[in-house]
Amino acid sequence: MLQTMLEKEYGIKVDGSIQLDSYEALRGNGWLYFPATAEHYQEEDLIELGKIAEHLRNFGDRHVPVFVPTKEGKYLTTWENKNYCVLASRQTERRNSMKLGRKLAKFHERGRRIPFLIERSKRIGQWKELWVKRLEQMEKVWNGLLFQTPEDEFERMFVESFPYYLGLTENAIQFLVDTEIDDDPTEVDNGTVCHERFSKKSWGQEFLLKNPFDWVFDHRSRDLAEWTRERYFYNIQTYEPEVKRFFEEYQSIAPLSSFSWKLLYARIMFPLHYFECVEQYYLTRSEQNKKLLEEQLMKILRQSKEYERFLGNFFYLVGAPVKKFNLSIPEWLYTVR
Template structure:
């Protein structure tokens, strides 16, 4: 499909089609092309993403994908009753990513210099609302479950474990609220280009690709916390050296403020792993996927003590000057 689409709507002749991550992709001598389904995404959001790619490219980021205009000058094209964008990236760069923390800090630095207002993909100041909504939705499900006997092991574990994770979520919301009340943002706390969920895999390995459809406009703490969360759960026994090095590398470009560190910690306190596990179970219609969710939940509950130690020791691991910055700790984690 992609070959015909690229040929007819963009006038580019491609011989081979393949998968690049979740996307259909193809390549010519100069560029790699990705086909991005945009569904019902508003055109204004796509325009914002295109402006951000141009800004980052202008500021020296060569690994950002660029929007390809169709033959009639459009960003969004329609093909077989669906809407798509095509992204292009020069395919010459094949160096593996090193010192990811430093590269992310440069990315954030460039993103803070955006000279225009971001509206559609802006997430600044919205964490508390999102967390409260998610907590209320899950509490409603839980209330429905406790009125009846659990039908299986997953439901029993959910009924028993939710009060603990509700408390942890309330801790995260309170920590965030206290930060916004007690601390003052610095320049480093300005909004920047971030990712929905930043991880080791986000930019690829041998070919560094920064896909604008991964982006939101938010505080840099979002990317830092989500990378850290992913590394911790990737292997709870061996995460420490990678996390320590990541923050050391980030600090070679950017010094985080106390406000930044407190936002990172608030986001780590929010038990996203638990929410996603429960949500995945109830959303899927597949018994196999439900079994996977049940095994994940059992693992998370078995690792509760290790997770508490991770939260307790995070500031020490990341070498945060908590006394100088007067960063509060969560008292019950210290016990």
């Protein structure tokens, strides 16, 4: 079906297909083509992502794909009542044992040199607004449950635990606001190409592939914080050496400013893991998923003291220049270090 789409809409003859991680690629003309569903995108979104991808390639990133226009010169095409976009790459490379910290720093350095205005994928400067909105929505749900008998174990845990996470979120928001008021951004704090949620698997598991549909334009600390969060929760017993090494690698290319460190800390303090667990519970209709999320919330609450210790020790773990930049943490966290 997609082979026919490539021939009719793009004028591309395909001579086979190959599976690369979770992507099915079609081969033709010495290229690999990746047809992607683009239901939530408009032509303007894809034009902007295409310009970002072109900029990154021009600055030497061989693993960023090309956006392929249709025969009519559009990036978005409708085929069998679905919207598609096609990406293409000349080569694929096995990930092997690359130094991800260094690679990400180079990616960010290329991204912050973008010479045009980013509008549609921009997230920089919006954290406070998004966090406050999310907090208010959850507080509204919590208030509605306060004077009722909990329907199940999840609801009981949520009602009892929310005040604590409300406080943690307010701390994160205040830390962010204080940083934006008291600290001056430097050149390293310019917006750059980041990812919605950067993790160890973002650039593929076996093959190195950088997916433009993961990209947002934001402060580099977004990627650093989300990678750290994912590694911490992957295994709260063994994360330390990997996190330490990652930050050493990153800073060998791009040392962080005082502003960067503080923004990074505010984002790690924001309890995204708790918000996502609760939000998913109230969105899902699957009883099986609800049971899994109940177990997940139980685990989050059980590990809350450990998370406090992680926050209390973070700057020392990653070798941040605490004295040089006068980096401090909320006073109550000093007691759990």
